[in-house]
Amino acid sequence: MFRVLAATVALCWSLKTSREGETCAPLKNHGSYSAVEIGIGTPRQSFDLVADTGSSNVIVTHCACQQTNCFGYSTPCFTGANRSSTFHIPLGEDGEPESLALEFGSGVIFGVLGTDVVSLGSTAAVMNRSLVLMYDHELDASITDFEGIFGLGLPYDDVGFEKSSWLTTAAIDRFSMCFTGFEEDGVLRLNYGEAKESKMKSVGKYHWGLNFNGISIGQETQEVLFCDGQTASSRCGIIPDSGTTLMLGPSQQILELFSSLCDMWPRCQKAYAEFNRTQKDEFTLGGALGDWLKHALSKWGLPTISSPFAPDPKTQVKLDKRRHFEGLLKSCQSWGASDTAALDKELPTIYWHLAGAEGEKQILEMPPSSYVVAMGYAEQVACLPFFGEYEYVTAQNGPIWILGSAVFYDYVVQYDLSSSSISFSDSPCGHCAGAPSAVSGVPLLKLARKRRGNGQRLRRQEGKVRMPHWDTQRPL
Structure with missing residues (x-):
């Protein structure tokens, strides 16, 4: 004592x-x-x-x-x-x-x-x-x-x-986190200055949580795919979590997202249209990668979730589009996605619509090179969507999404305990005193685009991903 x-x-x-x-x-x-x-x-x-x-x-x-x-x-x-x-x-x-x-x-x-x-x-x-x-x-x-x-x-x-x-x-009172680069150190700051961005009050009791008003594709003004919050059944929540590797969501909404990304990606549109006309795929859907890709994916350690989908015609269309979207990504080396600039030119940007408990709103922009990663070497390279399935449904906030590590590469995520609020800034991540900082004055999102424009290599994810394991019987 x-x-x-x-x-x-x-x-x-x-x-x-x-x-x-x-x-x-x-x-x-x-x-x-x-x-x-x-x-x-x-x-x-x-x-x-x-x-x-x-x-x-x-x-x-x-x-x-x-x-x-x-x-x-x-x-x-x-x-x-x-x-x-x-x-x-x-x-x-x-x-x-x-x-x-x-x-x-x-x-x-x-x-x-x-x-x-x-x-x-x-x-x-x-x-x-x-x-x-x-x-x-x-x-x-x-x-x-x-x-x-x-x-x-x-x-x-x-x-x-x-x-x-x-x-x-x-x-x-406050802390912030950001990841400077995919192979560089990030920064954790305690008691930083007051956030200049609009704070969104957390809606969570057990987690740093926000209201999630869905994802739009291509432009932030596009209609959101799900979670518009107009009715009690369309409410969703989201948790920005530095300890989770992937971006995780309910399997039904992941299906909706992937099929819609296929609709907004000309290469996938064309492949699906040809399949729909002939019922025959013109490409391998990643099949040529065979056992190597299966082994590589097993290293991620993703849990297997049985499909909850009924085999009705509308759902089957979405499943086919998702298959083409994932298949084309797996075969990315064959159509020239050799760096981030090529990938960002091919696929659409997605926008996350977030809101606080008191109605404060913020939209986060995420380019393809943030939500797609690569694995493999030399002749065997596959691209994969940096998403996974996770079923966490609450009575008050509805289905819960996890906004994992990808968002910390494009934004400084700021947490304020005094007001129980969260904000996202594209201000420079910088470095701690004494560390080299050649890009300290460049906002994160602009820095990422600059690197992508210079042909930065695709982000890699070879090892096991970190998954959350929370009591899903608890509220957000």
Whole structure:
């Protein structure tokens, strides 16, 4: 108890000085996710934790994991009792540590609740009975070098946690996230200046959530495909989540989106029209890639969702258009999508229509080279839509979409805890002080277009994607 009290007193000066200015930390790009360096304990032990706005927990791999061989000897792990003077594990009424199991898209993490100092740069907070120490897991076998999760989710009271959020414990008012490039580090800023963009008040109780008013294709003034919000049955919600790799939506609406993208893509229009006339495909629909593509896709680790669609004529038309859309993308190398400029010239731009709880609105532009990725090498390259299916339906907000990592490459996503609001800015992502910043004055969306115009290579996604795993029985 004395050690924890001493740490709390020593922390006061750290918190006072850190609030005087912005704290900036690089986000290390790991392809499927970005990680931030976090210090735990006294003296500080450093870990690269997944920066996750979809979770509010701070989780670190404990060295007990080595005893169960859960991640092998090469993974950094936290040593508490014999290395950190501020470490403490509270005991329950039965004299045992409080244990818990947390479910994620990649599996289950088993941990105990502990107390210690958690710091990001010069900003620190004592996580009292809320630091999760992972001692075992049932995560996917393809996940390696997992050091833990740094939760930046919307703070809420949860059973078993006195204060489950580092943000509230450290008295963070605002933070923002952006990814500078597909192979470059991004930036996480704490207590940045007030957002200039219109803030949208979060509609979520458990997540940073907004009202989703659908997607339009080609132009932002086009009629939205779904979720227009005109009736109770057409309401939808959306969660901008840095910890999810893909953009996820209900299978029925994903079908509507892909079939409509085929309608707005001349190459796909022509291929489908020829198929409709002859009932014979003029191209391979990616079939020439065969077993290689099947094996490559299996690395993404996407869950299989059984089709809920009835085989009526209208649905069959949409399924055929979706098949042509996905097939043409898989065969992208054969029709010349060798770089982002070629891809953006071929396919239409999509627009996300978002709104806050008090009616504030914002439209996000997303070009093809943001929603299409490539995998493979040399003669075997396939392009894939960066979307997946995820069924999460709420009584109040309807079907929920997840706006994953792609949006953080085109926008600075700003979260304001004081007003429980979210905003998106195309202002420069920049770099933290001391890092090279040749493009710090160029807005993200303009920078992306500049790179695409110069023939930047297509974004790659070879490894396993991160999927959310939330209690879908809860409201947004």
